[in-house]
Amino acid sequence: MRIFDPHIHMTSRTTDDYQAMYDAGVRALVEPSFWLGQPRTSPASFFDYFDALLGWEPFRAAQYGIAHHCTLALNPKEANDPRCVPVLDALPRYLVKDSVVAVGEIGYDSMTPAEDTALAAQLQLAADHELPALVHTPHRDKLAGLHRTLDVIRESHLSPERVLLDHLNETTVKDALDSGCWAGFSIYPDTKMDEDRMIAILRIHGTERILVNSAADWGRSDPLKTRKVGDAMLAAGFGDDDVDQVLWRNPVAFYGQSGRLQLGVAAPDPLHEGNSILRGGE
Numbered sequence: 001m002r003i004f005d006p007h008i009h010m011t012s013r014t015t016d017d018y019q020a021m022y023d024a025g026v027r028a029l030v031e032p033s034f035w036l037g038q039p040r041t042s043p044a045s046f047f048d049y050f051d052a053l054l055g056w057e058p059f060r061a062a063q064y065g066i067a068h069h070c071t072l073a074l075n076p077k078e079a080n081d082p083r084c085v086p087v088l089d090a091l092p093r094y095l096v097k098d099s100v101v102a103v104g105e106i107g108y109d110s111m112t113p114a115e116d117t118a119l120a121a122q123l124q125l126a127a128d129h130e131l132p133a134l135v136h137t138p139h140r141d142k143l144a145g146l147h148r149t150l151d152v153i154r155e156s157h158l159s160p161e162r163v164l165l166d167h168l169n170e171t172t173v174k175d176a177l178d179s180g181c182w183a184g185f186s187i188y189p190d191t192k193m194d195e196d197r198m199i200a201i202l203r204i205h206g207t208e209r210i211l212v213n214s215a216a217d218w219g220r221s222d223p224l225k226t227r228k229v230g231d232a233m234l235a236a237g238f239g240d241d242d243v244d245q246v247l248w249r250n251p252v253a254f255y256g257q258s259g260r261l262q263l264g265v266a267a268p269d270p271l272h273e274g275n276s277i278l279r280g281g282e
Ligand SMILES: [Zn+2]
Pocket: 007, 009, 032, 034, 105, 215
């Protein structure tokens, strides 16, 4: 089983996770920029983080045979902090980098006017850079949040087939697919979506334009949830081709719209700017 995890925060994960993901079949992933779990206090903190997503993290992934790409943005939560908003002005110089395959994650957290402004501005940045967009839908008031998100997308210059709506569930899947956008589902250990509910959604809505991710980060999460969905699909009677479409071909087709996916992993360099993942010298 070949797996592309289209949304995972590897910065928060260990090298053991990389090994386990490779062993489970993960060969490519996309790491969206997001918040740290505590507020950043200046744009400089974002820039160091963006540089890590462009340099150190792909280097780490390559040690385990996994192709690493990222999406960059001012995340919805920190769009509300005036100290962080100047990040929007600096994004254009990051969005031209080779391994940036979308603008994201953007969208709504608490649906504030500041979030409206940041979402619209970053959809425009995606259009200007001919990149797709990864749009997070809120965890609270999901359907109202989705509708407000779709209104802003319709008013943007980005066409729906270039938008991936993420963190969907049973209440939002139909309207998301009807909009023409791609539909992403984050599978968590014991909250929100799980494997069985994902199977039920795939039975009703099929496998077109549907992506599954682990959204693993520093919180309670599981970087092998993509594989677990693949296994659950097979156990539920889906074929190998269905699994391959959801876990590989759909994310490749979506992020491939950037023109920047590089799925082959070259033999890794032993050092990144003089540093290795080995400790104590070897
Ligand atoms: Zn995320």
